[in-house]
Amino acid sequence: MTALPFSRQELLITTIARLLQGCRLVATGASSPIPGAGALLARAQSGGHMRVNVLGSVRNDFLCDGGVELFDLAGQGRLDAFFLGGGQIDGEANINLVGAGGVYPQTDVRWPGSFGSGYLYYLVPRVILFREEHSRRVLVPKVDFISSAGPKNDGTYRPGGPIGLLTNLCWFAFDRDKRRFRLESVHPGHSVEEVRDHTGFDFDCPASVAATAAPDADILTLLRTRIAREIAETYPRFVAQVFPDLAAAGD
Template sequence: MTAVTRAPFPAPTRAEYCVIACAEVWRGVGEILASPMGTIPALGARLARLTFAPDLLLTDGEAMLVDADGTVEGWLPYRRHLDLVTGGRRQVMMGASQLDRYGNQNISCIGDWERPRRQLLGVRGAPVNTLNNPTSYWVPRHSRRVFVERVDMVCGVGHDRAGGARYHHLDRVVTDLAVLDFATPDRSLRLASLHPGVTVEEVREATGFTLTVPDAVRPTREPTPRELELIRTVLDPPGARDREVPG
């Protein structure tokens, strides 16, 4: 009898490393409401729920708590949602049009407030999010247009402006090149890990301020075979992740 040889599992894509890096945001947080904004952060939160963070609560963005496959698990009335928001029981992963070294975020406008060159989303809930529950950021295009010396308007509040707010905690920034965190004495951004194929110089060149770089930068954690299977066959068979971060 001829042995059947199984084709090797395709190597992880850059987008899949980004999903893993976003999933790690919710490692060890316990029973907390995850509010991921964007395709890859949402995949990361759902993957975390299916693997190492079973107590994570996921919302449909409106009024329901859902399982990782979208099955409704419970009702989340708006008043209860606000209780979670203002009491540190929610963890958000937002986007950013601009970020500075201390984690101040802008999603409102580009240019002077009186005569902006471009209008964006508006301040939205960014101040409440950043002052009242742990926050991370997702940046699908790491560039000097995003990572700037000074944001044009502060929407999400950085470490230099938080003033000791009780639940203020900026955790990390995941981009298509790397993972950044704030593990420095002045709580400014530091290069924490590199995605495969990316160099330190590439990240420095794509950042509009001096980024703290440790002597040894670890690689971003590789997806396990089980995680890859879940991403590819359960969470995102159509491959929306690769449209957000092309291979």
């Protein structure tokens, strides 16, 4: 296979930026360098129409009413998009950030905890589920603990929810009516069979699945210069690893 002119992370970042088009206000949470870079790229492409709040940043954090303000923004309906991950994610888009195996709270594996997911997932209209690892241990038939539940269409107050799930292999769109994922695109260099082999839940799969759109040269240049510099403030180690040229140039 010939080498692609972009890295795995660059494809994820540019895909995220595309998924955020049209948003007015986007926030990213803890340990989220790729979503953070994707949001900053989307902002750069928005012509001044998007605000981005990167948790842990000083220059790209405009909140000044304490830790609760982000959640209040979501409650008010002002926060258009957010990112959630999970130690486990199942086919109905339930996510688990607490632990697996054993009997809660003495789970065999313990993850940090649910953070803001038990609330933001219900209130933010465009939640992007993001988990780089695409494996059967992560994408499971049923999560062991529900940190936050997928939409149930049961009439309860639920303006928010997932639009889909982005992994190292593909982008699944979430069909809220059917409460199922649909394989929307497979990343260049990967196949539908590979996605099937590594996914533990059932999903809808059209006869022909598109390749995830590759970034063009202009976007890659923007990403490798301005956006890499912007995200480096919050995630210097990530930038040193993914954009070594920028790091070497002393930026």
